[in-house]
Every structure is written in structure tokens, then in C-alpha cells.
Amino acid sequence: MARVLSGIQPSGDLHLGNYLGALRQWVQNQDRDDAYYCIVDLHALTQAIDPDELRRRTLETAAGFIAAGLDPEKVTMFVQSHVVAHTRLAWLLECTASMGELNRMTQFKDKGRGNDAVKVGLFTYPVLMAADILAYDADLVPVGEDQRQHIELTRDLANRFNFQYGDVLVVPEATIPAVGARVMDLQQPDRKMSKSIPSPLGRIDLFESAEDTMKKVKKAVTDTGDDVTYDPDGRPGVSNLLDLLAAATGGSPATLATNYTRFGDLKADVGTALVEMLAPLRARYTELMSDPSELTAVLRKGAEKASIVADATYDRAAAAMGLLAP
Numbered sequence: 001m002a003r004v005l006s007g008i009q010p011s012g013d014l015h016l017g018n019y020l021g022a023l024r025q026w027v028q029n030q031d032r033d034d035a036y037y038c039i040v041d042l043h044a045l046t047q048a049i050d051p052d053e054l055r056r057r058t059l060e061t062a063a064g065f066i067a068a069g070l071d072p073e074k075v076t077m078f079v080q081s082h083v084v085a086h087t088r089l090a091w092l093l094e095c096t097a098s099m100g101e102l103n104r105m106t107q108f109k110d111k112g113r114g115n116d117a118v119k120v121g122l123f124t125y126p127v128l129m130a131a132d133i134l135a136y137d138a139d140l141v142p143v144g145e146d147q148r149q150h151i152e153l154t155r156d157l158a159n160r161f162n163f164q165y166g167d168v169l170v171v172p173e174a175t176i177p178a179v180g181a182r183v184m185d186l187q188q189p190d191r192k193m194s195k196s197i198p199s200p201l202g203r204i205d206l207f208e209s210a211e212d213t214m215k216k217v218k219k220a221v222t223d224t225g226d227d228v229t230y231d232p233d234g235r236p237g238v239s240n241l242l243d244l245l246a247a248a249t250g251g252s253p254a255t256l257a258t259n260y261t262r263f264g265d266l267k268a269d270v271g272t273a274l275v276e277m278l279a280p281l282r283a284r285y286t287e288l289m290s291d292p293s294e295l296t297a298v299l300r301k302g303a304e305k306a307s308i309v310a311d312a313t314y315d316r317a318a319a320a321m322g323l324l325a326p
């Protein structure tokens with residue numbers, strides 16, 4: 001059984017990119033893997049967020065995991081801040097990571113570079129992410145394409161640690177889905193769909209109404225020219241819609257393109273396919289949010305189980321670096 005670890009920030013509503021890039025493959029493989037999935041609330045603190053909102057969104061994200069199909073009896077689901085080994089291991093790794101390698105992280109360049117007020121946590125975030133993964137001796141990390149660079153850093157840190165201190169950490173690999181690895185914004189199809197984009201029209205939230213989804217797909221930006229062709233570089237808008245149709249119904253985006261001569265018909269089919277795919281998730285989410293006590297019990301049990309694994313890794317790493325055992 002492969003050991004698997006991944007997480008999602010409770011920094012906003014879960015969206016279609018989170019589902020197709022990450023959550024859906026978590027669910028597909030939950031019978032195969034020994035999986036740990038966390039709501040990475042400490043990462044959400046790297047951007048300004050209201051405390052009450054963070055608390056609420058942490059529970060909503062947990063409900064989203066289960067609504068998407070994760071079974072807490074099969075996988076270990078927990079909140080990152082409930083397992084103290086994450087931050088303890090992150091410190092050990094920060095003492096092996098260099099400023100130069102963190103400076104090269106494109107996510108930091110996009111969100112914070114050149115701004116003196118940017119928080120230190122945003123800069124060191126990839127090291128905390130490495131600790132999240134390495135604490136569980138994870139073999140595989142199922143993520144969307146945007147996280148590839150962070151997994152590479154995690155591998156570099158683990159290899160360096162092992163070279164310096166002995167064979168302590170498992171070097172993980174990213175698993176990136178064949179379809180849905182990079183869902184683009186519906187209004188700005190040259191940017192990935194994201195929780196933090198200003199226009200909600202560009203993003204399909206997983207638990208929004210069917211009407212909203214239909215409206216957003218209808219208003220999606222398409223490219224110049226009238227024909228429906230699949231060319232992600234030259235025609236990113238229409239290609240994103242074809243990718244979404246392929247992700248929801250199967251088939252290849254290039255072949256699906258041959259069924260359409262008009263954008264309007266394509267958009268109608270994309271909207272319907274997404275609404276059908278998401279309807280059962282939406283129903284389950286509403287049910288789960290009506291009684292959050294069940295969610296808190298799942299998260300408490302998950303954190304207890306996760307702590308046993310993560311504490312053991314921290315102890316191994318701390319001992320290897322020469323910290324005196326308590």
C-alpha cells in the first residue's frame with residue numbers, strides 16, 4: 001500500500017480546480033492507498049484572513065472532503081494545526097533549506113515578490129508544505145500541476161537531509177492527474193482557477209447552485225474566431241471549456257471539439273455536464289453542514305491517528321540532527 005499525503009487550504013470556497021486537480025484523484029484511490037488528507041489551516045494564515053472566517057472555512061473544507069466522496073473510515077482526515085509535529089519538523093527543515101531555493105518558488109514570486117509587507121510565512125510556506133508531506137513518510141502526493149515545483153523542493157530537502165544526517169526521510173513523488181491538472185479561470189483563461197482571484201465569475205465553486213454554474217459557463221470568455229478547436233496555447237478559453245467537458249464526461253478534448261461548430265452549443269453541454277457531475281456532491285455537502293458535530297468528531301479522531309505517525313518522524317529527524325531527547 002502506498003502512503004499518500006495531500007492537503008487543501010481553507011482559504012476560500014473549494015472550486016472545480018481543487019476537485020479535478022486534487023480531490024477527485026484522492027477519492028478514486030482511497031481503496032488502494034494508506035492516505036492522509038489534511039486541511040492546511042496554517043498555510044491559510046499566510047494571507048490575511050478573518051479568524052471567524054478561517055474557523056468556519058476549516059469546517060466547510062472538511063465537509064467538502066466528505067461530500068466529494070472521501071470516506072473517513074478509509075482515509076485519515078485531519079486539520080494541520082491539530083498535529084504539532086508539522087511545525088516542529090518545519091523548523092528542522094528550515095534549518096536545512098536555503099534562501100536561494102525559496103526565492104525561486106514561482107508561487108512566492110507571483111504573490112509576494114518585491115513587497116516589503118509580505119509575510120515571512122508566505123516565503124517559508126513551501127518548507128512547511130515539505131514538512132506536511134515528509135512527516136507521513138509519504139510515497140505519493142496527489143496534487144494539481146501548480147504544486148509540481150513545491151514537490152520538487154520537498155524531494156530536494158529530503159535528499160539533502162538524508163545525505164547529511166542518514167536515511168531518515170522518505171523521498172516522495174507527485175502524482176498529477178491526466179485530465180484536470182490545470183483548470184483555468186473562466187474569465188482569464190491564461191490564469192489558473194483559484195480561490196483568490198478577484199472575479200467570482202471566473203471560478204466554479206463546488207457547492208454553488210446549478211444556476212450559478214450555468215451562468216458562469218455561459219459567460220466564459222472564448223477566443224477570437226468562431227470555430228471550436230482544441231489549442232491550449234493559441235485558444236486557451238475554448239480549450240479550457242473542452243478540458244472541462246472531457247474531465248466531466250470522459251473522452252479527449254480534441255475529439256470532443258469535432259462535435260461542435262458553435263460556442264453556444266459547447267457551453268450548454270459543458271454547463272450541463274458540470275451540473276450533473278456536481279449535483280450529488282452538492283446534496284451531500286448541505287446535509288453535512290447541517291450537523292457539524294459529526295465533522296469535528298472525524299477531525300479529532302483523524303488528528304490522533306496522524307499525530308502518532310508524524311510524531312515518530314519528528315523524533316527520528318530531531319535525533320538525527322542531534323537534539324537531545326526529552
Ligand code: AQP
Nearest residue numbers: 009017018021022143144181182183192193194195196
Ligand atoms: N486551477 C487548478 N487546477 C487544478 N488543480 C488545482 N489546485 C488548485 N487550483 C487548481 C489543486 O488544489 C489543491 C489544493 O490547493 P490549495 O488550496 O492548497 O492552494 P492553491 O493551489 O493555492 O489553490 P488556490 O485555489 O489557487 O488558492 P489560492 O488562491 O489561495 O492560492 C492542490 O493540489 C492544487 O494543485
